[in-house]
Amino acid sequence: MSALGRVVRGGVTRRKVQTLVMALTALLAVTASVMAAGLLVASNAPFDHAFAEQRGPHLTALFDGSKVTPTQLDATTHGHGVTAAAGPYPVVTIHPETAGSIHSAGDKGIPGGVLPSGIMLGPLTIAGRASTGGAVDDLTMVHGRWATKPDEIVIASDSSLPPALGLHIKATDAPGSPTLTVVGIARSVAKTADAWVTPDEARALASAENPLEFQMLYRFSYAKTDAGISADRRVLAADVPPGALTGTQSYLATKKVADANTAAFVPFIAAFGVLGLVLAVLIIGIVVSGAVGAAIRRIGVLKALGFTPAQVVRAYVAQALLPALIGIALGVLFGNLLAIPVLHGAESTYGTASLAIPLWVNVSVPLLAAVLVAIAAVVPALRAGRLRAAEAITLGGAPKANTHGRRMQRLASRLPLPRAISLGLANPLARPARSAATGGAVLFGAIAMTFAFGLTSTLNNVQHGRDLDSSGQVVVRTESFGPNVPRKASGPQGGPTFISTPQSAPIKADPNAVAAAITAQPGTRAYYGTTDASLAVSGLSSSTDAIAYQGDSSWATHQMIEGHWLTGKGQVVLSSLALQSSGASIGDEITVSNGSRSAQLKVVGEVFDLHDSGIAVFTDTSAFSAIGLTAGADEFYVSLKSGTSVAGYLAGLKPALLSIGGEADPNPENKSDVIETMDALIATLTIMLVAVAGLGVLNAVVLETRDRTHDLGVLKSLGMTPRQTITSVITSVAGIGLLAGVVGVPLGVALHHYVVPIMGHTVATKLPSVDVAVYHAPMLVALVFAGLVIAVAGALLPAGWAAKIRTATALRTE
Amino acid sequence: MTVNRTTTATLIELDCVTKAYTEGPPALAGLSLGVRPGEAVAVLGPSGSGKSTLLNLIAGLDKPTAGSVIVDGLRIDQLSEAASAKYRRARVGMVFQFFNLLDDLTVLDNVLLPAQLAGMARAKATARGNELLAYLGIDRHAAAYPGRLSGGERQRVAVARALMNRPALLLADEPTGALDTASGADVRQLLTDLNADGQTIVLVTHDVALAEACATRTVELRDGHIVRDDAAVAR
Numbered sequence A: 001m002s003a004l005g006r007v008v009r010g011g012v013t014r015r016k017v018q019t020l021v022m023a024l025t026a027l028l029a030v031t032a033s034v035m036a037a038g039l040l041v042a043s044n045a046p047f048d049h050a051f052a053e054q055r056g057p058h059l060t061a062l063f064d065g066s067k068v069t070p071t072q073l074d075a076t077t078h079g080h081g082v083t084a085a086a087g088p089y090p091v092v093t094i095h096p097e098t099a100g101s102i103h104s105a106g107d108k109g110i111p112g113g114v115l116p117s118g119i120m121l122g123p124l125t126i127a128g129r130a131s132t133g134g135a136v137d138d139l140t141m142v143h144g145r146w147a148t149k150p151d152e153i154v155i156a157s158d159s160s161l162p163p164a165l166g167l168h169i170k171a172t173d174a175p176g177s178p179t180l181t182v183v184g185i186a187r188s189v190a191k192t193a194d195a196w197v198t199p200d201e202a203r204a205l206a207s208a209e210n211p212l213e214f215q216m217l218y219r220f221s222y223a224k225t226d227a228g229i230s231a232d233r234r235v236l237a238a239d240v241p242p243g244a245l246t247g248t249q250s251y252l253a254t255k256k257v258a259d260a261n262t263a264a265f266v267p268f269i270a271a272f273g274v275l276g277l278v279l280a281v282l283i284i285g286i287v288v289s290g291a292v293g294a295a296i297r298r299i300g301v302l303k304a305l306g307f308t309p310a311q312v313v314r315a316y317v318a319q320a321l322l323p324a325l326i327g328i329a330l331g332v333l334f335g336n337l338l339a340i341p342v343l344h345g346a347e348s349t350y351g352t353a354s355l356a357i358p359l360w361v362n363v364s365v366p367l368l369a370a371v372l373v374a375i376a377a378v379v380p381a382l383r384a385g386r387l388r389a390a391e392a393i394t395l396g397g398a399p400k401a402n403t404h405g406r407r408m409q410r411l412a413s414r415l416p417l418p419r420a421i422s423l424g425l426a427n428p429l430a431r432p433a434r435s436a437a438t439g440g441a442v443l444f445g446a447i448a449m450t451f452a453f454g455l456t457s458t459l460n461n462v463q464h465g466r467d468l469d470s471s472g473q474v475v476v477r478t479e480s481f482g483p484n485v486p487r488k489a490s491g492p493q494g495g496p497t498f499i500s501t502p503q504s505a506p507i508k509a510d511p512n513a514v515a516a517a518i519t520a521q522p523g524t525r526a527y528y529g530t531t532d533a534s535l536a537v538s539g540l541s542s543s544t545d546a547i548a549y550q551g552d553s554s555w556a557t558h559q560m561i562e563g564h565w566l567t568g569k570g571q572v573v574l575s576s577l578a579l580q581s582s583g584a585s586i587g588d589e590i591t592v593s594n595g596s597r598s599a600q601l602k603v604v605g606e607v608f609d610l611h612d613s614g615i616a617v618f619t620d621t622s623a624f625s626a627i628g629l630t631a632g633a634d635e636f637y638v639s640l641k642s643g644t645s646v647a648g649y650l651a652g653l654k655p656a657l658l659s660i661g662g663e664a665d666p667n668p669e670n671k672s673d674v675i676e677t678m679d680a681l682i683a684t685l686t687i688m689l690v691a692v693a694g695l696g697v698l699n700a701v702v703l704e705t706r707d708r709t710h711d712l713g714v715l716k717s718l719g720m721t722p723r724q725t726i727t728s729v730i731t732s733v734a735g736i737g738l739l740a741g742v743v744g745v746p747l748g749v750a751l752h753h754y755v756v757p758i759m760g761h762t763v764a765t766k767l768p769s770v771d772v773a774v775y776h777a778p779m780l781v782a783l784v785f786a787g788l789v790i791a792v793a794g795a796l797l798p799a800g801w802a803a804k805i806r807t808a809t810a811l812r813t814e
Numbered sequence B: 001m002t003v004n005r006t007t008t009a010t011l012i013e014l015d016c017v018t019k020a021y022t023e024g025p026p027a028l029a030g031l032s033l034g035v036r037p038g039e040a041v042a043v044l045g046p047s048g049s050g051k052s053t054l055l056n057l058i059a060g061l062d063k064p065t066a067g068s069v070i071v072d073g074l075r076i077d078q079l080s081e082a083a084s085a086k087y088r089r090a091r092v093g094m095v096f097q098f099f100n101l102l103d104d105l106t107v108l109d110n111v112l113l114p115a116q117l118a119g120m121a122r123a124k125a126t127a128r129g130n131e132l133l134a135y136l137g138i139d140r141h142a143a144a145y146p147g148r149l150s151g152g153e154r155q156r157v158a159v160a161r162a163l164m165n166r167p168a169l170l171l172a173d174e175p176t177g178a179l180d181t182a183s184g185a186d187v188r189q190l191l192t193d194l195n196a197d198g199q200t201i202v203l204v205t206h207d208v209a210l211a212e213a214c215a216t217r218t219v220e221l222r223d224g225h226i227v228r229d230d231a232a233v234a235r
Helices: A002-016 A017-043 A046-053 A070-076 A199-205 A228-241 A250-296 A296-305 A309-350 A359-386 A389-395 A403-413 A419-430 A432-469 A511-520 A576-582 A621-627 A646-658 A673-707 A711-716 A721-761 A777-804 A807-813 B049-058 B081-091 B107-117 B122-135 B150-162 B181-196 B209-214
Strands: A059-063 A082-094 A101-103 A114-117 A124-129 A140-144 A151-158 A168-169 A179-187 A196-197 A213-220 A244-251 A476-478 A523-535 A545-548 A560-563 A571-575 A589-594 A598-607 A616-620 A637-642 A662-665 B014-020 B028-035 B042-044 B066-071 B090-094 B167-174 B200-206 B217-222 B225-233
Touching: A002 A309, A017 A359, A046 A114, A046 A250, A046 A673, A059 A228, A059 A250, A070 A213, A070 A228, A101 B049, A114 A213, A114 B090, A124 A199, A140 A403, A140 A419, A151 B167, A196 A199, A199 A511, A199 B200, A228 A244, A228 A250, A244 A250, A250 A296, A250 A309, A250 A359, A250 A432, A250 A673, A250 A721, A296 A309, A296 A359, A296 A389, A309 A359, A389 B167, A403 A419, A403 B107, A419 A432, A419 A721, A432 A673, A432 A777, A476 A646, A511 A637, A511 A646, A523 A621, A545 A621, A545 B028, A571 A576, A571 A589, A576 A721, A598 A621, A616 A621, A637 A646, A646 A662, A662 B066, A673 A711, A673 A721, A673 A777, A711 A807, A721 A777, A721 B081, B014 B049, B014 B122, B028 B049, B028 B066, B028 B225, B042 B049, B042 B181, B042 B209, B049 B066, B049 B090, B049 B167, B049 B200, B081 B090, B090 B150, B107 B150, B150 B167, B181 B200, B181 B209, B200 B209
Parallel strands: A124 A196, A151 A179, A545 A616, A571 A598, B042 B200, B042 B217, B090 B167, B167 B200
Antiparallel strands: A059 A213, A059 A244, A082 A124, A082 A213, A101 A114, A140 A179, A151 A196, A168 A179, A476 A637, A476 A662, A523 A545, A523 A589, A523 A637, A560 A598, A571 A616, A589 A598, B014 B028, B014 B066, B217 B225
16 A cells, blocks of 8 residues: 555554544535425425326316226327327215224324224215226336226325225215225325226216216326316316216316415525535535644644655545445435435325436436535645645644633633533633534524424414314214315315306205204304305406305414404405405405305405315304305314313214204314325435534534643543543533524524525415514524434534543543 | 652552553553652653653543553543643643643733633732742743743743642653753753752653653663663762
C-alpha cells in the first residue's frame, strides 16, 4: 500500500467515532433528501401519471341493458374519436349489508376481527370483469387477488366498504340474497366502480329492482377539456338507441378532486424538503470540515515528513469520502425503503397507481451529496495544505484561549453554580465558529419540530372540522333507496358522479315521526337533521349543493372562518369557495331558486368546507320550504349522553323505527386518508431532521472533547468526577441549544403561518383561525426546550466518552 | 503554613505492585514501597524505569495489574472513577512538569479549582486561595492569566493549586523539568520548605540536585524494580 493509502487508512480506522459520525450523517442526510425529493416528484401530477399508466378511461358510460345489446356496444368502440375501449361489462347496483364475518386486518388500519351482521352498507355499483387488465382501465391489485368464482368480490380501495379481506357482505336485494366474500382490493384511478365480480356473478346479482346495465370505458383522441368530453358524449349517445345511455362519468371530475388532494401536500412537503436539504448540507459541511479542521496538526506532521500539499488534500478528501460514500449508498437504500409506506399512503390518498422514487432522484441526490462532502473536505484541507508545516502543527493544537472565552470564564466563575456547570457554560466561546455551527444544526432541528407540531395540530383541527360535518355517534336515515334513483357522489373522496334519469321516488319515512322516535329514545343528548338538494344560487354559474338543517345544530357546526352559524330563519352560510365564486360578502343577501320559486337569504357566515367541489351553501329547512322543496330531513345526526353505548342505543331505536320506516346505524368515522398520510409523513420527516441535527451536535461535541482532552485530564487529576465531567460537557451545549430554541421556535411558527394558508389556498379555501392559531404559550415554551433536548441528546454519548477518558492518557495529550 | 504529620505509621503502602501493558515488559514489576508521613521521597531512574507509572498509581490515575496501593488507609486500586476523583480532591495535590494550568482561567481561578470541585463555597475557597498565593509570593498575579507568568511563577501557581485542599500527600512529577536554573532552584527551595513544615512529598525527578536538596529519602527504579532505597541527608 502506498504511503498515502496508509495515511488514509490510518485516518479512517483510528478515528472510529468520527468515521462513524461521518457515515451516519451522510446516511441520514441522503435518506431524508431522497425521501423528500422523491415525494416532491411523486406529488407532481400523480393522477396524470397514474391515469396514463392504467390507461384510464376518459369517459365511463352506463347503458340500459334493456335498450342496447352487447353487439351494438361493441360497435361504439369504432366510433368517431375513440382510440381505445373496453367492455361491455355487466354492471349492477346493490344495497348490501354486513353478513357477520371474521376478517383480516385491512388497509388503513381497519383492525381484524368479527364484524356484526346486519349493518347497511349503502349502494354499491359492481362491474363484472374477468380480470384486472384491459385495453382501458388496467386495474392495480392492492391486496389479495381477483375474483374468479361466484360469491367472490373485489372492492375498490376507496369504496365505502371497510377494505378488509375476508369481509362477508350479503346482497339482500339480489335473487337468493347471496353472500359475497371480499377476496381482493383493487384501485381504479378513474374510479369506474365500487367493486368487481365475475361477469356471470354480476348478471346473477341483477333483479327487477336492480336491473342489469352495461358499462363501457372509452379513451378519445380529444379529451383534454370538459367541452371535448361533452362532444364525445354526444357522439356516443347518437351511436346507440335513444335512452340507452343512462349515465356518464368524465375523468376530468375525478382528476379535479385528486389534484386538489395532491396540491394540499405540495407546500408542506416543499417546506420539509427545503429544511431537510438545507440541514443535510449544513451538517455534512459541519461534520466533514470539522473533521478535517481538527486534523490540521496531523496535516502539519505529514508535511514535515514530506507529503506535498496535493497529497495532503487528496488524503483528507479520501478520508472524508470513504465513510461518506458508504453512508450515501446506505442512505439511498434506506430512503427508498422508508419511502415505501409513505408512498403507499400517498398512492391511497392520491388514488393513483404505484408511486416510486424516480431513478434520476436516486442518482442525483447521492451524487450531489458526494460532491458536497468533497467540497467540505477540500476547503479546509487546501487551507491546511498551504500552511507551512510548523504553522500547521502549532495551529492544530488545542485551541488557544481567546479574549471572549476568558471573559466568559471569568463571568461564569462568579456565578453561584457548581463549578462543573460554570466551566461548561463558558466553553462555547472558546470555539465560536464550531459553536455557531452547532447552534445552526439545533436551530434547524427546532424549526422542524415547531413546524411539525403546528402542522400536525392544524391537520388535527381540520380533521375535527371534518368530523363536525356529520357529528354524533349515530346516524338515522329517513330515506331508503328504490330502483334507479338519482345518485350523487359517493365514497370518501368523491367517487362516481352519475347523471341519470330518476324512474321512481325513494321510499321515505315521516321525518317528524323519526324525530319523535329519536327524542323519545333514552340516551339521546342532542340531534339535528339535514336534507340536501341542488339549487340555483345567485352569482354561481351552475347548480349548487345546498344542505338544509332541521333542529338545533349549534353543537355541531362547521368550523367558521368568518361570521356565525345559522341562528334563525332566512339565513345562509356559504363555504369559502362558494363565497368567492358568488362575489357575495357576509351581510349580503343572495337568492336561492328551485325552478320558478326563489327566496332571499342573508349571508351570515363563511365556513370551512372541504367536501366534493368545495362549493356549498347551508341554510335551514324553512328556506327549502319557501322554494317548494320537501323540508323534512333525510338524515338525523344524534349525539348520545355520556355513558350510553352505541350498540345499546341502536338496539332500542331500531325497533321503534321499524314501524315508521327509517334506518339507524353507527355514524362511521370520517377520517381523511389525506390527513392520516400527512401526519405520518410529518412524523417521519421530523424524526429524520431532528436526528440529523442531533448528529451535528454529537460530532461537534466529539471534536470539542478531543480538543479539550488534556484540559479534561487536568480537571480529572484535580478531582473532577465522571458525573461532573458529563455535566460540564452537556452544559457546554445546553446554552447553545436553548438559544437555538429561542430563535428557532418563532421561525418555525412563521414557517407554519406561511405554509398553512398556502395549503388552504391550493384547495381553494381559507382556513379558520382555530386551524392556524395552534400555538399556545405553554407549548411554545416546551418547544423552546426542544432545542435544549436536541442539544443534550446529541451531547450525551460524547459526554459519557469524555468521562471515561483515562486521566493518565489524557494528561499526556498535547 | 505548617502541616502537622508526626506519626510513624506509613502513609503510602505499595505491596507487590505490578503494572503491565499489552506489549513489552511491565512498567512496574512486583514493587513494594512504604512512605511515612512527613517524608520527602525522591524517585529517580532512567526513562522507562516506571517512575511516572508509580506516581500515577499513588494518585489513583491508573490501576495496577497486580498488588495493592494503600494511601492514608484507603485502598486506592479498588476505587471507582468517582471515588478516585474524590480521593484526589481530598488527599492528594499534584504538581506536573508542564504545570497543567488552564490557560483560559486566571491564576486565582486555577488555584480555586480543587476546592470548587469539592463543593467549597466560593468565598471560603477564595480566602484560602489568596492565603496560598500570598504564602507563595505570587498574590500580585492573582488576576493574571498563566501565559503571562514565568515558568517558576507558573509552577508556584501549580503548587498553590495542589495545596488548596490541604492534602495529606503532595505528588510532583518532574517539577523542575521545564524550568530554567534559577526557577528550578526556586521551586527546589519551595518544596524543601513545604517538607520542613511537615508536608509529605513524593517527587519523580531526573534532577539529582533537587533530590539531594529536598529529599529525605531517595528511591531508584530500574526496569520497574527498586534498585536502591536510601535515606538521604535533606538539607
